[in-house]
Amino acid sequence: MRDLYHEELDALTDRLIEMTRLVRSGISRATTALLDSDLQLAESVISQDEEVDRLFAEMEASIFDLMARQQPVAVDLRMVIAALRMGTDLERMGDLAEHVAKVVRLRHPESAIPPELRATILEMGQVAERLVTKTGSCIASRDVESAMEMHGDDDAMDRLHRRLFKILLADDWKHGVEPAIDVTLIGRYYERYADHAVRIANDVVYLVTGSRPQDGVL
Amino acid sequence: MRDLYHEELDALTDRLIEMTRLVRSGISRATTALLDSDLQLAESVISQDEEVDRLFAEMEASIFDLMARQQPVAVDLRMVIAALRMGTDLERMGDLAEHVAKVVRLRHPESAIPPELRATILEMGQVAERLVTKTGSCIASRDVESAMEMHGDDDAMDRLHRRLFKILLADDWKHGVEPAIDVTLIGRYYERYADHAVRIANDVVYLVTGSRPQDGVL
Numbered sequence: 489m490r491d492l493y494h495e496e497l498d499a500l501t502d503r504l505i506e507m508t509r510l511v512r513s514g515i516s517r518a519t520t521a522l523l524d525s526d527l528q529l530a531e532s533v534i535s536q537d538e539e540v541d542r543l544f545a546e547m548e549a550s551i552f553d554l555m556a557r558q559q560p561v562a563v564d565l566r567m568v569i570a571a572l573r574m575g576t577d578l579e580r581m582g583d584l585a586e587h588v589a590k591v592v593r594l595r596h597p598e599s600a601i602p603p604e605l606r607a608t609i610l611e612m613g614q615v616a617e618r619l620v621t622k623t624g625s626c627i628a629s630r631d632v633e634s635a636m637e638m639h640g641d642d643d644a645m646d647r648l649h650r651r652l653f654k655i656l657l658a659d660d661w662k663h664g665v666e667p668a669i670d671v672t673l674i675g676r677y678y679e680r681y682a683d684h685a686v687r688i689a690n691d692v693v694y695l696v697t698g699s700r701p702q703d704g705v706l
Numbered sequence: 707m708r709d710l711y712h713e714e715l716d717a718l719t720d721r722l723i724e725m726t727r728l729v730r731s732g733i734s735r736a737t738t739a740l741l742d743s744d745l746q747l748a749e750s751v752i753s754q755d756e757e758v759d760r761l762f763a764e765m766e767a768s769i770f771d772l773m774a775r776q777q778p779v780a781v782d783l784r785m786v787i788a789a790l791r792m793g794t795d796l797e798r799m800g801d802l803a804e805h806v807a808k809v810v811r812l813r814h815p816e817s818a819i820p821p822e823l824r825a826t827i828l829e830m831g832q833v834a835e836r837l838v839t840k841t842g843s844c845i846a847s848r849d850v851e852s853a854m855e856m857h858g859d860d861d862a863m864d865r866l867h868r869r870l871f872k873i874l875l876a877d878d879w880k881h882g883v884e885p886a887i888d889v890t891l892i893g894r895y896y897e898r899y900a901d902h903a904v905r906i907a908n909d910v911v912y913l914v915t916g917s918r919p920q921d922g923v924l
Contacts, residue, residue, distance in 0.1 A: 559777035668883045672890045
């Protein structure tokens, strides 16, 4: 039987996984809202972000409480420090999904995404979802190999991001400056979302091995 | 006389202040490099960012070590947790200065900043420097009032950011899409730099009072 202390440590993992679930739902709905100019869906992403923030605030408070009472050392200390970092990244991923949703709201009933960019944005959304899903699995399994594999998905995001700029800068771009600005910011939000997912994967590696990968190499 | 434990806690403060100094120098030189299209200066920002990363990695390691050996509680525990968060934000501010410098490198010998935007970018750079300078002072003094005042400077950054978009979207914008994309990203980097400075100020408030301001209100 687990004692209270280890139950509390396990609860941190559960909270982090719950956060990945919310943050995944956020980016998934933000992408759909963006492609369908769906204001109601966008609003739901914006209001749901508060829940992510609340979960993180609760987790931070319980970590502080746990540290003060139990004074964890070694692998347990690594766990609480990693949980603080991962929570910070997940909270930021929630913000980024919210930023995408706010562009939808700003441009509604128009679409922020010109037709020739729809496929790229759809793919960026899919890669973001894949990354956050893997993030949740890695936190649960603490599997270093899958965590390291996430760098490959991040490379896919970087390729999509470059493709997006190529379309924006092509001679036949006919939508002018405003949509180019929107798409530049949206692209940046997806790219950052992926970066944070990879940081979490790196923290899973740190948790298990005690060292953090640099540029995808352990 | 201070004991070793408290000397180690004080050393965290010194390291954070050293990081603010480096990160201030980074954004200051990045802004000058941007306005003067100075490649050499831009390269110096890019290479100096490694020093910020190294300082942060050392600080993280010493915090982990300190926690494992000394098991701080109460205000000391708050200090080490706040130091981890502040260090994360400072490291990110260094990255953002580096991002600005990389745009300079990408466009050199051309300038990324069209003439009508120079004044706004100069001001954004000045606000960023003011914020990071105040951040350093707040970390040193732990003065809650000055920390809360930083929200005013962040509002100034938001106003400059809106002015930048207004210029990009004006009918007489004649530079096309590529400079608009560069300026959109650069504007975002300065805005995020300011956000991170305010997060640090909020952590100083947390350190002293035990609670963190929400939207500039304690």
